[in-house]
Structures are given as C-alpha cells and as structure tokens.
Amino acid sequence: GAVVSQHPSWVICKSGTSVKIECRSLDFQATTMFWYRQFPKQSLMLMATSNEGSKATYEQGVEKDKFLINHASLTLSTLTVTSAHPEDSSFYICSARDGQANEQFFGPGTRLTVL
C-alpha cells in the first residue's frame, strides 16, 4: 500500500518557540493532504485541508495564524505550530489522499510536547 511519512516522530520544545512537522507521500502524488490533532484518549480532530499550490482551508475553531500549513509540492505538506504553548501538546497526524486510488493514507504521527 501507499506510504506516508512524518518527521519528526516526536519533538519537545520550549514554550514560545515554533515547530515544523513534515508530511510526505513517498510513492504517490497527493493533491490533498489533511492535518489532524489527537489529544490523549480522544478522537482525531480535523484541523485543516491542504491543497497543493493553494491556501489551506481550516476547520472552525482552528487558528490559521498559529497553525501554518504549506503544501508546496505534490508529495510534501508542512505544519508549523507557531509560538507553541503547553496546551498545543498533542499527537499530530497527517493523511494524504491518493486521488487515483480514491484512498487516504495516514502518517505515523508526531508527538509534540511543549514545556
């Protein structure tokens, strides 16, 4: 099956710093990628939809200036958590849609801990 990678797999940062998370589709072109956030023992909450070459669309309640998304190529989307605070600590998971196969594939997730 298709492979989606994320980097880093975990990151610890100080409050006030910015963190960038990469999501890559390794063996297919993903015109659309999605970013989810999952707090402990909770469900995956869709944060935003990232389309290659255009601005991301954010779900209601998600601050677009805090969670910057860039989808510069058909295989790479990045999520930057700006001025991170302890409440941003979470598991961030991306998924990539293979338009030809009509499937979505999830990355392994990035655990962010903000001290």
Add this chain to the structure above:
Amino acid sequence: GENVEQHPSTLSVQEGDSAVIKCTYSDSASNYFPWYKQELGKRPQLIIDIRSNVGEKKDQRIAVTLNKTAKHFSLHITETQPEDSAVYFCAASMNFNKFYFGSGTKLNVKP
C-alpha cells in the same frame, strides 16, 4: 459540517464473543465510511470500509453494515481475540475528502 457519534465509548467482551460498535452521522452527502483500529501511540489502521451504494461488507471476522436512511453504520467483530483489543474509530467522508471521526471505542477482549 458533519457530526459523527459513536457508541459505546468502552466495550469489554470475553474472548470468542462478538463485539458491535455503532456510529451515526448527520450529513446525508457523506458516502464513504471507514473504520480504523488504533493502538496506543500509533497511526490509525484501516480495517474495513463501506461506500454508500452498499448495505453490508464482510472481511473474515469483521463486517460493517450501513443504513443510509437512518444514517447509521455499525462494525461487527466476531470470534474476538485478545489482539483485537484497541481503540476503534468510525469516520464519515464525502468523496474521500475530509474525514470526520467518531469519538472512539476502547475494546477490551478478555482472555
């Protein structure tokens, strides 16, 4: 937007028994309904899915049913095994785009 509700939040069964998890959705435009199994700290793994033009789908011990009129779908696991223990999520999507997830069911299969 879409709202997916999932029940129960926890389910404990004896090995060999069946387990049923139910979800409802609100947007009649949703036409794709996947089920995921997630182990602690790992990515969700697709275990079965169903499209709106089908009422039931089965894959070995796992089956999913869909009632479009009532807007609900269910996951059925038969002959449960301890390795089935995990958190299960349902989701609803239109045309494989945004996935809206249910709140999850923690399944515990007791040996």
